[in-house]
Structure formats: C-alpha cells, structure tokens
Amino acid sequence: MALFEGRLPVTANVLAHHHAARCAACRTLLVTLAHGDALPSELAPGALAPLEGGRRCARRSSVQGATWTPPEVLDGFRLERLLGRGGMGAVYLARDASVDRRVALKVCVALQPDAGTLASFATEARAISRIQHPNVVTMYRAGEVDGRPYLVYEYVDGKSLAELRPPLPWQRVLDIAVGLAAGLRAAHQGGVLHRDLKPGNAILSPDGTVKLIDFGLATFVGGAGTAPRGVREVVGTPRYMAPEVRMGESATPRSDLHALGLLLFELCTGRLPPARRGACAALLTERLPGIDPGFAAVIACCLAEDPLERFAQADVLCAVLEHVRRLVAFQRTSSVFPTSWTGPGFRQVSSPPPLF
Numbered sequence: 001m002a003l004f005e006g007r008l009p010v011t012a013n014v015l016a017h018h019h020a021a022r023c024a025a026c027r028t029l030l031v032t033l034a035h036g037d038a039l040p041s042e043l044a045p046g047a048l049a050p051l052e053g054g055r056r057c058a059r060r061s062s063v064q065g066a067t068w069t070p071p072e073v074l075d076g077f078r079l080e081r082l083l084g085r086g087g088m089g090a091v092y093l094a095r096d097a098s099v100d101r102r103v104a105l106k107v108c109v110a111l112q113p114d115a116g117t118l119a120s121f122a123t124e125a126r127a128i129s130r131i132q133h134p135n136v137v138t139m140y141r142a143g144e145v146d147g148r149p150y151l152v153y154e155y156v157d158g159k160s161l162a163e164l165r166p167p168l169p170w171q172r173v174l175d176i177a178v179g180l181a182a183g184l185r186a187a188h189q190g191g192v193l194h195r196d197l198k199p200g201n202a203i204l205s206p207d208g209t210v211k212l213i214d215f216g217l218a219t220f221v222g223g224a225g226t227a228p229r230g231v232r233e234v235v236g237t238p239r240y241m242a243p244e245v246r247m248g249e250s251a252t253p254r255s256d257l258h259a260l261g262l263l264l265f266e267l268c269t270g271r272l273p274p275a276r277r278g279a280c281a282a283l284l285t286e287r288l289p290g291i292d293p294g295f296a297a298v299i300a301c302c303l304a305e306d307p308l309e310r311f312a313q314a315d316v317l318c319a320v321l322e323h324v325r326r327l328v329a330f331q332r333t334s335s336v337f338p339t340s341w342t343g344p345g346f347r348q349v350s351s352p353p354p355l356f
C-alpha cells in the first residue's frame, strides 16, 4: 500500500514498477488495486475511495506531517482561507491587494522543501505558462518567499470534479468531456503532457466551464505545435494511470486521453471501468439507458488497453466530442417539434450538422 499511497521514495517506486513490468503476479495485483475491484482481504477496506483513491507515484509526500504555516499576508497577498491541500503544498483563497482581485495561491508548506517539491513547482509554472486556454487555469505569477515557491492563479469559483457525486447525467458529463478535451488539446499543442488528470485536478464552475489545474507532474515534449513524443517515467496517480504507463512505458498524449476516459466513465457510472476494456461501450449503454451511443463509443475508445486503438490526438477527440454534442442537441431539438415541422419541408431542422 505504500506504493499506492505515494509513501515510497522515488527510486523504490520506479523499481517496484519495473519489477511489475516483468512479474505477472505483481502486475495483476497492481491492476486490481488500481481498479478498486476485488481488493485482497489483507488490504484495508476503503483504501480506495470511489473517487480519488490512490496517490501519485513520483510525487514527494513532503506535505504529510508537520507543515509550515504561511503568514496572513504573503508577498502582498492576503490569505483568506484554505481551499485545499495536496501533495505539493496548500492552496489558499487570497486577495491581491494591488489589483483588488481574488486569486488562488498555491504555496509550498513543507517544513523543509526537498529538491523534488521545488522542481515540481518550477515544472508547474513552466507548463502552465505555455498554455493559454479557457479550459486551463490561468497563472498570474510565480514567486518565492524565504526559499518557498508559490504560484498565483485565477481563482476558479466552483467544485473539483472529485467533489461531485457520480453518477452524473451523461449529458452533463458530455459537456464536461468537451471542456476537458479542449484543455488537453491546448496543453498537448503547447508540448505539455499533464500526466495526472483525475477528478481532483479539474474544477467545474457554476456556469458549466471546466478547467484543468495542477500541472505539477507535467512534462514537456516536442516543440510547440508539434506532436509530443513519449516520455519514459512512472509518474501519476496509480488509479488513473494508463495501463502502459503503469507498466513503465512512456507517457504520451494517448495516456492523458486514457485518464480522461477513466474520469468520464467514472462520472457517468460512479465506478472505474472493468479491467476487460472491450466491454466498456456495452457496459455504458447497459447501465445508462438513453446514453448517446456515440458518446459511449468515444469513452470506450479513450479507454482502449492498446494505446494505438485510442484517439491519436486530443484535437481528434475534441472534433468527435463536439460533433456528438451537436448531434445530441439536434436530436433533442428535433424531438420537441411536431413531426410536421421536421418533415421534408423543414430541411434545415431535419438534417444533422456536418462533422467538419
């Protein structure tokens, strides 16, 4: 369980995953745990919560134990309340007095920040500054106080997807999917792989906008605008890791898409998908009568065990999801009209929107 709770030192962590790549028994155990199904009895029940179970692998757990308490005013930002705590630091709602606006300030609160934590802050700042998109949180500033890095973000007034209670209506999940896929597309086009997409790392505003946060485990690949190449490192939250990444393969845009598929399946059903991925689309249509079969197929495609069977890139996924959403909206609209309105005399209403 130390592995799943992120308590192993990085080297031991990597060794454990390398071992699992060669040992069928350990691999089965890891996969079972990551899916949260049929946990062996010797493992504590509830170790994997319905959402957000498991901890990231290659992240330092420096926030556990004694922590540093930031002052009320940090570098001109008045801290108002704690929004959340994670593997790297604490996030506060704060006020930027200079421009009188609310911000989310993430600060390293480890008593003695280790090199890994400092590197994570630096990575997060560099990754986020490469992406400007409405579905990715905006960073205003990166700074440091007494050797402690902090990052200042736009404050997203909403709930993280981990705070929602799935199952959610699939139509709502479809809207969330379109936003998250667009955020991932922007990241990938900027040469950034998120590598830790999970419900806790996306915030949904009351107006329905969803934003990706927490790029602390991101990595940089390719040049801006080029297709990112894979990156070899076991990084992420085991529960949301793509099978090939869990086995030590390179992270790629397709492994981010796999995490998105897991998240969407979970939001739709309240559970992670079965290990036998071939059955995902059928399972979704069976469990959620009325789900658009195209949407179920998109989720299943993201979840393919073989990365080559997934969407090749986030922009393809975006185009398909947007098309599915238009079709769903079209079907909804046409179903409320009397049939005489949707007959041959009303061609604009009765012809589905083109794909491109």
Ligand SMILES: Nc1ncnc2c1ncn2[C@@H]1O[C@H](COP(=O)(O)OP(=O)(O)OP(=O)(O)O)[C@@H](O)[C@H]1O
Binding pocket: 083, 084, 085, 086, 087, 088, 089, 090, 091, 104, 106, 137, 153, 154, 155, 156, 157, 158, 160, 200, 201, 203, 213, 214, 216
């Ligand atoms: N821009 C923001 N606006 C509002 N709330 C935020 C913002 N950024 C982060 N939060 C809140 O703070 C929590 C922790 O943020 P974040 O995931 O970035 O920190 P972390 O230390 O990397 O955590 P973890 O290790 O769990 O991923 C989030 O789950 C969210 O509730």
